[in-house]
Amino acid sequence: MNPLSSPMNEVNVIAKLADLKDEHYQTVLALSVAIELLIEKGILSREEITRKAAELDAFMVPPPYPTV
Numbered sequence: 001m002n003p004l005s006s007p008m009n010e011v012n013v014i015a016k017l018a019d020l021k022d023e024h025y026q027t028v029l030a031l032s033v034a035i036e037l038l039i040e041k042g043i044l045s046r047e048e049i050t051r052k053a054a055e056l057d058a059f060m061v062p063p064p065y066p067t068v
Contacts, residue, residue, distance in 0.1 A: 038044045 035044075035049060039046060039049075
């Protein structure tokens with residue numbers, strides 16, 4: 001039996017993935033709250049945020065993920 005593919009190792013990998021998923025959710029939630037507050041306070045508009053996001057996304061060439 002390969003020690004890298006032991007059942008306990010698989011459980012640990014799955015647990016780490018679950019932790020990452022929770023951390024990702026918390027990060028996205030905090031970012032969403034910050035954006036909404038900036039919009040509500042009139043500091044930024046949705047259009048400005050959308051425009052800047054598109055601008056920053058253009059720097060990602062080639063994309064870090066496969067495209068279909």
